[in-house]
Amino acid sequence: xxxxxxxxxxxxxxxxxxxxxxxxxxxxxxxxxxxxxxxxxxxxxxxxxxxxxxxxxxxxxxxxxxxxxxxxxxxxxxxxxxxxxxxxxxxxxxxxxxxxxxxxxxxxxxxxxxxxxxxxxxxxxxxxxxxxxxxxxxxxxx
Numbered sequence: 001x002x003x004x005x006x007x008x009x010x011x012x013x014x015x016x017x018x019x020x021x022x023x024x025x026x027x028x029x030x031x032x033x034x035x036x037x038x039x040x041x042x043x044x045x046x047x048x049x050x051x052x053x054x055x056x057x058x059x060x061x062x063x064x065x066x067x068x069x070x071x072x073x074x075x076x077x078x079x080x081x082x083x084x085x086x087x088x089x090x091x092x093x094x095x096x097x098x099x100x101x102x103x104x105x106x107x108x109x110x111x112x113x114x115x116x117x118x119x120x121x122x123x124x125x126x127x128x129x130x131x132x133x134x135x136x137x138x139x140x141x142x
Contacts (some may be wrong), residue, residue, distance in 0.1 A: 004094050008046040013078050014089035015071030017133065020094060023104050024130045029096035030103040031111055031135065038109055045097075104128065108135035 002010070009029055017028040035041035035048045042048050052067030053059065062073035072077065080086040094102040105111070106127040112118050114132050124136035 002090065004018075004095065006090065008049050009093035009097065010086070010089040011078060011080070012049045012069050012071070013092050014086055015078065015136050016069060018082065018085040020131050020133065022088065024133060025089060025092035025105045026096055026101045027112065027128075027130050027133065027135060029092050030105050031108050033096055034105070034107055034109050034137075036102070040139070062065060062135075104130060105135040106137070108137050108140060109141075110136040 009032055012032060013025045013028050017025045020028075032045055032048050036043055036045055044050055049069055049070075050062070050067070050072055052073055053063045055063060064073050064075055067073035080089070092101070108127045110120065110124055111133045112121065114129065114134055121134070121136060123139070125141070126138045127135045127137055129135070
């Protein structure tokens, strides 16, 4: 049985970056971990991954398409179906959580796919692009 925190991180990696090489999956993991260390975000992995507005009448239910990590509130199942991709996501999560992988994002707390241009990207410092994702941190951080 996997630890619940490891499952939270691995699930985020699986749904946000399973088509990326290992370094891209590790990068997504490090964004979550960088947020945990940043006072502007929740201070644990599961809270970071699940961050977003909820309904007043159902506080455990996220508002659709408003989460920090889009897979969490897109209305689709959050159960991995590709066993090999799931195992790779678990390895990326474990390696990142235990310090066995380095942070390839240079401290990034944000990222997006290269085919979108969110408005917040103009006010952040781009640290790196890894395959289909572009990573950022706030100006002045580091």
